[in-house]
Structure formats: structure tokens, C-alpha cells
Amino acid sequence: MIQIQNDLDIKKQARSLGVSFWQAPSFLFIVLGLLIIFVMTAVFLASRESISLQQLVVAEFFVVVVILSIGNLLIEMLEKMIAANKSKSEFISIISHQLKTPLTGISWDVELFNSKYKEGLTKKQLEILDNIESSNIAISKMVNDLLDVARIDQNNFFTQKDEIDITEVIQKVVDKNAILSKNNRVKINFLVDDNMPKIIGDKKKTEVVLDNIVSNAVKYNRDGGEVLIRARKNGQEAVITVKDTGMGINEIDQDMIFNKFFRSENASSQDVSGTGLGLYIAKNIIEKSGGKIWFHSEEGKGTKFYFTLPLA
């Protein structure tokens, strides 16, 4: 199971963040520096005979002690912050994991039902089953996102190296967004280069990346708008683009769009639901797979997302 990190690990982490105060030479330098300042000012001030040398020694000793204790205090605070952050990530990850077993049960049950026991159901009954399924997909997606973020934060994020047929992935994502795009009256088209080679990446997670981008492109589109997904070969890599005809991302928000929990002004002011995790996760997946992700956006005109992945 997931282990709660002990104090030692936290200290190690604190050190790796650059606070190797007590072991490293930097500590020596600081003490040495303080001593030199101490002696020089003492000599200087004593030579002017305004204060006695004794008083100076006491005062400067006090200063050194204060500086060292402030340093110590800062390190302790930092250690506590790291510990708090860690237990938060661990909490999310344990909870999400406990949620995943029953969610998997619902998903497989619905699948079993659909494949074997559907005969003779009324239209209304089928509709209810569909609703159960789409609610379950929505919750699972949220749990998976939280789990992914916790793993990214704990440096425990894993991406596989599969050979991917990108057309298959795109088709899957288009199907997944069919209901959403119909409700929003947005048309999704896609175009893949002839003889497109296989791509190296994590199949499931690449699907997540494309789904996050495409569902945004549908949600933040205009009524009657369009989404165009393209995949082409460029040298040793594949470039996948998703272009929408939506409201665009305003310039102030553009720098923060890949940040965790960030939702742009345009997104949150419109009545569109979202957690602000999709693009943060997408960026981590693509970069872990050896690719890059970026975008161009013009307010009022639309946004075009790009990501690359190595070819097989």
C-alpha cells in the first residue's frame, strides 16, 4: 500500500530543494562570513571608542544567534510545508484508489449488461442504463484526474511505451465526444495523413490528452462551431493539432493555461463545468512521453492546440 513518508524522507526532500544548510559547505561560509563581519565591525567601532568592545561582542553575538535561529526556523517551516503537501497528495491518492474499485465494478457491470442481458428492455430502461453509464464515466474521469495529479506531485507518474495507431485514438475520442458535440451543436472533423506511421506513447493516456483538448474545444466553442483534428508526420515526430472556432483564451490567461487547477476567465464565466486539471495532466503526459505541447489562441477567433509524439 501507499506508505506515509517518515521524517527522514522529508528532511531528504527539504535538502534536495536546496536547504542543505547544516551539512553543506554553505553553512561554513555563512559562519565564516558572519565572523569576519563581526570582527571587522568590532574593530572599526571600537576604534572610534563610542562603545566598549565588551558591549559590542555581546551585541554582535546576539545578532549571530538571531540570524542562525531564523535560518533554522525557516528550514523547519519548509519541512512542515513539504510534509503537509505530501500527506495531502497521499490522502487524495488513497481516497481515489478506494473509489476506483466500486467504480470499476459499475463500469464492468454495465458492460456485461449491455453485452448479454439487454434483450427485451424498454426504451426508457435503456435510457436509464445509458445515464448510469455516462455518470460513471464522469466520476471515473474525475477520480483518475485526481489520482494522476497526486502521482505527478509525488513523482510517481507512469507512462507506457505502446505503438499507437493515431487514427484509432482520434476515432475513439470523436466517439466519446459525440453526445457533447451534438448537445453543443458543434461539428468535429478529423484528417490523418495517408500512410501515417505508428506513434510511440502511452495509448490510454494519449487518449486522455486528446480527449481533454477536444472536449475543451467543443465546450468552449460557439453555437454551430467546428473542431478540426489533424495528425501529420513531421520528420521524426507526429504532430497532432486540434483547432476550434471558439471564444479563444484571453492574453492574460495564456501563460497560466497549463497550471494545475487553473481555469481561464472565459471558461469560468461561461456556464461550463471543469476542474482545471485537464491541460495540466495533458502537459505532463506529453512531456513524459518525449513530446511537446503548446497552443496559439486569438480572442474571438479560436484556439489551436499542438502536441508532438515520437514516431515508431
Place this chain on the structure above:
Amino acid sequence: MDRKKILIVEDDSRLRDILKEFFQADEFDVLTASNGEDCIEIMQAEKLDGVLLDIILPKKDGYAVLKEVKADDRTKNVPIILLTNLGGLNDIEKALELGATTYLVKGDYQAQEIVRKVKEVLR
């Protein structure tokens, strides 16, 4: 093709039953276990083509089972497919190091996809 005989080790009875039904529908002979000790016992007694093994299990967990069966001449050549909801980098690395053939994160797949993946691995 001969029918393949597999062992599904899963402590959640619902997941176990659903998986069993899907694999049986695909012409597999299916044995089941709900904890690590039973898993080892069955593996020693039966000739199996593969094992689907959960990690968080009562009695012995999946890692302990892997260690034990990989050290035993009777069982070391049976392919073991980890099927769990632990999907962190260190979980996967540990399982592969201990000799698991492959690793599937339960919640990421439909049951039918799992059947397909297992077939690929055991072919």
C-alpha cells in the same frame, strides 16, 4: 486451439464474478481465488496457462505471491498478469522487477479489453 486455463485472484467478489463471466464467454477455463495463500496453493496444484493477480489481497499480497511463485520451480514459468488499481510508477516497477509478465490497471480498461489483452499475452 486448446482451451486456456487461467486463475483469477481478486478479493472483490463482484469484480471476480464479472471477470469470470467474460473469460468463460471467451472459451477460457476459469479458476478463482480471493487471497494470496489460496492463489499459491492452486498454482502448485494445477497446470495453468496464466494468472491474473491483484496486488492488495488478504493473507498474502500480490508482491509476496510473486516473490514466492517465482522462486518455486513448479510455478516460476506460469505467466502472471498483474491486474490492480494501483497504477503508480513504483508499483509497476516493483511488479515487473519481481517477474510479472505485464501490468494492467483495472479501472482503465473495459472487461472485454482485459480479455483481449490477456489473450495477446498468453498466445
